[in-house]
Amino acid sequence: MNGFPFAIVGFDLDGTLVDTLGDLAAAVNHALGLVDRAPLDEDAVRPMIGRGAQHMLEEGLRATGGVPDGAVERLYPELLSFYEAHIAVRSRPFPGVIAALDRLDALGVRTAVVTNKAEHLARLLLAELGLADRMTTIIGGDTLGVRKPAPEPIHAMIERCGGGRSIFVGDSIYDVLAAKNAGVPSVAVSFGFLDRPTAELGADHVIDHFRELAPLLDTL
Numbered sequence: 030m031n032g033f034p035f036a037i038v039g040f041d042l043d044g045t046l047v048d049t050l051g052d053l054a055a056a057v058n059h060a061l062g063l064v065d066r067a068p069l070d071e072d073a074v075r076p077m078i079g080r081g082a083q084h085m086l087e088e089g090l091r092a093t094g095g096v097p098d099g100a101v102e103r104l105y106p107e108l109l110s111f112y113e114a115h116i117a118v119r120s121r122p123f124p125g126v127i128a129a130l131d132r133l134d135a136l137g138v139r140t141a142v143v144t145n146k147a148e149h150l151a152r153l154l155l156a157e158l159g160l161a162d163r164m165t166t167i168i169g170g171d172t173l174g175v176r177k178p179a180p181e182p183i184h185a186m187i188e189r190c191g192g193g194r195s196i197f198v199g200d201s202i203y204d205v206l207a208a209k210n211a212g213v214p215s216v217a218v219s220f221g222f223l224d225r226p227t228a229e230l231g232a233d234h235v236i237d238h239f240r241e242l243a244p245l246l247d248t249l
Contacts, residue, residue, distance in 0.1 A: 033136045033137070033138060033246070033247060034194060034246065034247065034249055035138060035193075035194050035195065035196050035246055035249075036138065036139060036190070036191075036192070036193025036194050036195065037138065037139050037140075037141065037165075037186070037187060037190045037193055037194070037195040037196075038133055038138055038139075038140050038141075038195070038196055038197075038198065038242075038246070039140070039141045039142070039143050039183065039186045039195060039196070039197040039198065040140065040141070040142050040143070040197075040198045040199070041142070041143065041144055041177075041197075041198065041199035041200060041201070041204045041221075042142050042144035042146055042151055042154070042155075043078050043079070043144065043146060043222065044078060044079065044199075044200040044201065044218075044221030044222035044223075045123075045198060045199050045200045045204070045218055045221055046122060046123065046126055046142065046160070047120050047121065047122055047123065047126075047154065047155075047158065047160075048120060048121055048122075048123055049078075049120040049154070050071050050074065050075060050078070050119075050222065051071065051118070051119030051120065052112065052115055052116060052117070052118055052119050052120045053074060053078055053082075053085065053112070054069065054070075054071045054074040055111075055112075055115060055118070055119075056082075056108050056109075056111050056112035056115070057069060057074055057077070057085060057086065057089040057108065058089075059107070059108065059111040060086055060089070060104040060105075060107050060108040060111070061089055061090070061093055063104060063107055064090075064097075064100060064104065066089075066090070066093040066094060067093055069089060069092060069093065073092060074089070075222045075223075076222065076223070076224035077089060077092075078222040079145065079200075079201040079202075079203055079204075079222060079224070080145055080176075080203060081145045081146065081147075081170045081176065082105070082108060082109060082112065082146070082147070082150075083101065083105055086101055086104060086105055086108055087101055090104075109147075109150075112150070113150060113153065116150065116153055116154050116157060117154060117157035117158060120154060120157075120158070121158070122158060122160065123218075123220060123239060124238065124239065125238050125239030125240045125242075126160075126239050128239070128240065129239040129240070129242045129243060130160075130163055132243045133242075133243060134163070136243070139165040139190040139191065139193075140163060140164055140165060141164050141165050141166045141167070141168070141186045141189070141190055142155065142164050142166075142167045142168065143168045143177065143182045143183060143186050143197070143207070144167075144168070144169055144170065145169075145170035145176045145177055145203065146169055146170060147169050147170060147171050148167060148168065148169025148170075148171055148172045149169070150169070151167055151169045152167055152169075155167065165189065165190045165191075166185075166186060166189035166190060168182050168185055168186055168189075172185075173185060176203075177203040177204060177206070177207035178202070178203045178204075178206035178207045178210060179207065179210065180207060180210035180211035180212075182207065183195075183197060183207050183208060183210075183211035183213060184211055187211075187213075195213045196208075196213055196214045196215070196216060196246065196249075197211075197213055197214075197215050197216070198215070198216045198217075198218065198242070199215065199216075199217065199218070199221070199232075200217060200218050200220075200221020200222055200223060201221065201222065201223070201224070201230070202224070202225070202230055202231075204217070205217060205230045205231050205232045206231075209231070214233040214234070214249070215232045215233050215234070216232060216233065216234045216235070216236060216242070216245070216246075217230045217232035217234070217235045217236075218235075218236055218237075218239075219235055219236070219237045220237065220238075234249075
């Protein structure tokens with residue numbers, strides 16, 4: 030470990046490792062178009078991300094005129110199908126992600142993803158971007174039957190990574206609360222899909238760019 034203080038670094042996916050806003054907004058707007066709703070711009074979709082695609086759809090419907098009975102059940106499979114077929118059209122790792130992962134790997138740190146996105150979609154996206162094989166484990170919102178902010182996904186990440194001092198990096202209140210509930214420190218990224226100012230998330234630490242991650246962790 031070369032004296033590095035963490036054995037495991039976990040990451041949220043959307044808004045943390047990968048900028049998925051364009052593709053998620055396109056999927057929401059595809060579903061909205063099926064019921065003749067006006068499309069939402071990306072800034073409107075941004076704060077809807079973080080609790081899974083169904084929540085995002087519900088919020089999209091609510092923002093464009095309400096949630097009719099049966100609409101979510103009918104449109105959710107359509108949204109997922111469209112998103113799966115267009116999962117990495119515009120999605121890209123945030124600046125500095127690859128170099129940060131390289132640095133952690135060189136230090137012998139095990140990395141993982143814990144997301145509220147369905148596991149098969151998380152794996153597909155990470156594979157498309159060449160990141161899947163870099164993760165010791167990938168835990169989705171449907172992997173355990175509970176999702177962030179519950180602590181179980183973080184506990185499972187630690188167990189699957191073989192145990193050791195851990196920290197979790199995310200962009201939402203769900204990430205910060207999941208870490209807190211699991212008893213591990215948290216790092217918030219200021220460039221994610223925020224629904225409130227970063228300072229209000231309650232994270233233990235904040236970074237503005239991934240180049241700051243390894244140096245920060247080395248001081249903790």
